[in-house]
Amino acid sequence: YGNPALKCSIDIDLLIDADQLLAAATILRTNGYRLVAPAKSSDGDLKRWHRGWKESVWRSDETAMQLDLHTRTADNDRLIPNINVRSPRQDVLVGGRITLPTLADGELFAYLTVHGASSAWFRLKWAADFGGFLSGKSGEALEHLYRRSQALGAGRAPGMALLLADRLFETLDRNPDLRGELRRDPEIVRLYRTSLHLLLAGPDEPTASRLGTLPIHMLQLGLLPGPGYMLSEIWRQTRRLFDRPPV
Incomplete structure (x- = not known):
């Protein structure tokens, strides 16, 4: 974005090793942060929360x-299991003054597609961010990112995200062969259509109604793909629904 004022964010995402959770919690509390979700929880509650x-x-x-x-x-x-704090990374300039580490492009692409799929891309700003990330990349680069995401275990999320970006921003005009490949996969197309429907459904978000999500x-x-993942997700x-600390 260049100017951070152009991007309104609610939060900062910080990735740590799971075994450093309690140490990180201590640092945050020492620096004036309080736990909001799960609220008023013990260390044991916090660890249990992070299992789900x-x-x-x-x-x-x-x-x-x-x-x-x-x-x-x-x-x-089971999704992107090997993307963690030891993954390849890059430094990005924020607001022209601050440099922060983030994932390298291949890992970042896989992560962004899985992250978007977790909410079915129902907010336009998420799709716009993703489209912006891909805007300067060649057709060959898009192909490389997609193949890399498959090796990283992102499953159908990247294909769904690319079809959505293509519908909104014509992203795959730079690689029509990849567009055709994704459109021939009925499961990817089904997921894409679900996300597009939620995105275009209207001003009310899915979270606003009882069964909206x-x-x-x-x-x-x-x-x-496969019953193993589906059962693990169920x-x-x-x-x-049942094993969570108080909020």
């Missing part, structure tokens, strides 16, 4: 800054 959720939410009362502390990059650990939960069942979603 990839992040906990912390907020500074002094600055109002929100920080999401991640111990993995996907809610289901049901299509998102159903979509998540198909992000990887178990994960069920466990999150």
